[in-house]
Amino acid sequence: MGPLAAQQAPSAEKIQEADKAFRSGYAALGRGDLKAARTDLERVVRLTPQIEEGHSALGAVLYQLGEDTKAIVQLEAALKLKPEDAAAQANLALAYTRAGQPQKALPLYRSLEGAGPLSGDILNGYVRALAASGASGEAAAKLKSALDAEGSSGDAAKLYADLGSLYAQQRMWPEAQQAFEQSVALDAQQAKVHLQLGMVLGMEGQQQPAIDELTKAVNLDDQSAEAQTELGKALITAGNDAEAIPHLQQAITLDPDETSAANQLAMALQRTGKEQAAIPLFQRVLSAEPDNPSALTNLALAYIQSGDAKSAMPLYKHALALNPNNPTVHQDLGAAYMQQSDIEDAIREFQAGLKLDSQNPRLHYDLGLAYKLKDDLPDAMAELKTAARLDPQSPDAPYTLGILYMQDGKFDDAAVHISKALQLHPDNGDGWAVLGSIYKQQGKLDQAASALAQAVKLQPNQPGPHITLAGVLQEQGKRDEATAQRKLAADLTRVAVNRQRATFAVNTGNLLLAKGQITDAISRYQDAIASDPKFAEAHLRLAAALEQQGRTAEAAKERQIAAAMQQ
Structure with missing residues (x-):
């Protein structure tokens, strides 16, 4: 732009002052000082509101500062004074687009397009306005036409990236992937495009390629909270919580308001046994999103895991107020009541959960445990049998049934159920010790010795199995072996007592x-x-x-x- 001309100026003095302010603002704009440019150009507009150049320049500066509403006012004023100002048309079209007014922007883009091919930010804005108006096909055609003209040089990498973004918005994942891949093939240093490609690959279920692209994005721009977050989420999806945690920690360091990263980090910490570290993160998420059902139940679970059922209760109740038909929350609330030894309320919640999901084996199991604690053995056994039938691969129900039968003196039934549980979970040292005790009660000494030997193998530092095995060996007449087992048990007991005293x-x-x-x-x-x-x-x-x-x-x-x- 040149110096201001005196068009309908109220006075020569004001025009001179405005001209000086315009020159100063234009110089500030040239050196990138947008705030100073704004101050000078606002003075120009106040002094000479009839001069179009002042409105146009101020509108351009306000757009660059992200103040779209104010920019629109100035640019509309400029075009009323000078409708043919192409720069004002372009800036107003971009401001309309960013302000969510694509229908107002499109006539301006079309006018600009009539004067010659569009490129750079103008083309990108045109495409975004078309897509926002539901004309995605026309938007894609514009980009493809520009690519045909551009070939493989200049802005082609950016155009392919824009095309990929357009396809991603339409959830056209294969097309988006291809466009992003073409973009990074032309310019491999685009952190944002590697990020977008990684996210698209993740949507397509290509876990490792997604991680590879997101890793490239982080390596190119490790200060991007979004890239750190997406890489962390991809690693979690692949089952790598430990690798995900530092990336998510970096994400919330870069952007403390990133609740998605905080939530993902909290869940990863919770899964890796770090419930105490997860609690403040879940609290942060709930501070921003108080009705987030996942954060409510996960924070409640973290309290339960930390032995603080009292703090968990209001969270589960809040979650149920948001969705009373969630059987999992009824189950979790029941577990919280159990931790507080409130058996009646626990039973009520488990029953409420079963009304919503009658085929849930875990709910039947938990209800069985609650009945057991209430000394209601018939109902406990009925629920545990149902749990075992619904989930035949879980060792929990048959194991607990075996314990109940043993306590009831029904050793044959106890042995059957404990044996089944051990077939499903053979590394349960306590289970082998219980089975050995049952066989001893039945007088099946060889089977008892074998089960107890397995218990000792799995739990060599526990004195109990050694003591029971010593009794079996004694009954078998193997006195020396029995004495050796008793000595081991005594030594282990002494070690345990000494460690307790030392602690x-x-x-x-x-x-x-x-x-x-x-x-x-x-x-x-x-x-x-x-x-x-x-x-x-x-x-x-x-x-x-x-x-x-x-x-x-x-x-x-x-x-x-x-x-x-x-x-």
Whole structure:
């Protein structure tokens, strides 16, 4: 633009002042100082509202600042004064498009198109306005026509990316994939396009290719919260929670308001046994989305897993208020009542869940457990049998049935059900110990010895199976072997008692150290080591206390001992 001309100027003085402001604003615009340009151009418009160039320039600056509504006012004013201003037409079309007014934008784009081929942001805006108006086919045709003219040079990579975005909006995944692939083939440094391609591949179920593309996006732009989030989500879909967690953590560091990343991170932490770390993240999600049913139930579950059923209750009730016909939430609320030993309310919730989903084996199992705790054995057995029938691959129902039959003195039935449970879950050391005890009660000593030997193999540090096996061997006349088992049991019991004593001493030492009573804490840590010399934590805590006293050499020695134990 050139200097302002005096068109209907109220005075030569104002025109001179406006001309100076225009030159200053134009210079600021040239050096990228949009705020200064805005201030100068607003002055131009105030001084000479009859001059079209001021409105047009101010509208362009406001558009670049993202203030579309204000930009539209100025650009409309400019075109009233000078309808043929192509720059004002282009900026107004783009502002209309971004402001969600595509129908107003289309006549302007068509006017501009009549003057010659469109390119760059104008073409992109035209395509977006067409798509927003439901003319996706025409939008695609515009891009393809531009690509035919462009060939494989210049803006072709961007045009293919725009075409891919258009297809993705229409959920035309294969076409979108092809367009994005052509774009990155021309320019492999486009982080955004790798991100879009990765998301499309994920929608197509191509997990590893999606992860590969999203990894490229993150490598090209590791400050993109969206790319970090999408890579984290893709890794979770592939079952790689541990790999997903650092990407999701980075995403919420970059964008603390990214609730999707916070929710995904919380669920990944929860699945990896880090419920305490998940709780504040779920709370963050609920702060932004208080009626998010997934976050409500997941936070409640995290409380349950942390032993805080009381905090879980209102969350489950809120979730049920949003959707009273969700059997899973009734089941989870029942579990919360169970944790609080509120058996009657637990039974009520499990029954409510079964009214909605009568074929849910887990609900039948949970209801059976509730009846068991209520000492209602007939109803407990009926529910557990139903659970076993509905889910014949789960060991839980037959195992619990076996325990009930054993407690009722029905050892034959108990052995049948425990054996079935062990066929489904052969690594259950407690189960083999129970089965061995049942066989012993039945006088089936060989079978008892075999089951107990398996229990000892699976749980070598538990004294109980050794003691029971010793009794079986004694009855079989194998006195030396029985004596050996009793000795093992006694040694294991002694170790367990010593570890318990050492743990108590360490906990006491920790309390003393927190109070600044370092000498007393050291004494308790030394007591712990005397009770259990192989307790690595006691050596580490002693090292920390010694270091606070300046005894660095002794502290280093304790850490070396602990490190050797942990290898």
